[in-house]
Amino acid sequence: MKKFVPLFIAAALVLGACGAQQKHTDKDAAAAISAAKSVNKKAKKAEFEWRDTGKIIKKAEAAAKDGEFDEAVKQANKAKKQAEMALQQAKAAKRARPRI
Numbered sequence: 001m002k003k004f005v006p007l008f009i010a011a012a013l014v015l016g017a018c019g020a021q022q023k024h025t026d027k028d029a030a031a032a033i034s035a036a037k038s039v040n041k042k043a044k045k046a047e048f049e050w051r052d053t054g055k056i057i058k059k060a061e062a063a064a065k066d067g068e069f070d071e072a073v074k075q076a077n078k079a080k081k082q083a084e085m086a087l088q089q090a091k092a093a094k095r096a097r098p099r100i
Contacts, residue, residue: 024069032076033060039083048090053082 036057043049060075 022070024073026064026067026069029060029064029069029072029076032073032080033057033064036060036076036080036083039080039087043083043086043090046087046090048086048093050082050086053079053086056082 036053040049040053040057043053056075056079060072060079063069063075064072
């Protein structure tokens, strides 16, 4: 039983941290949306903008407008991640060559 005590303590700490939610402000939401738009603009310039990224940014803006700042940040971060992956895809496409 003594062998499991550190495991129980670690599990309690992890689960306790999962229960704590961070409350975001309107400034957090605005910054996250701005960052998502910026990265998506780069993806669009590279002609690799993903289909749903703009829609997700609009969802983030709507959530921020409704005062749901946590949801706005979540959606903006999702859109930013998609735009970052689109940029990676654009970079990989530049190196693509047919196999001989």
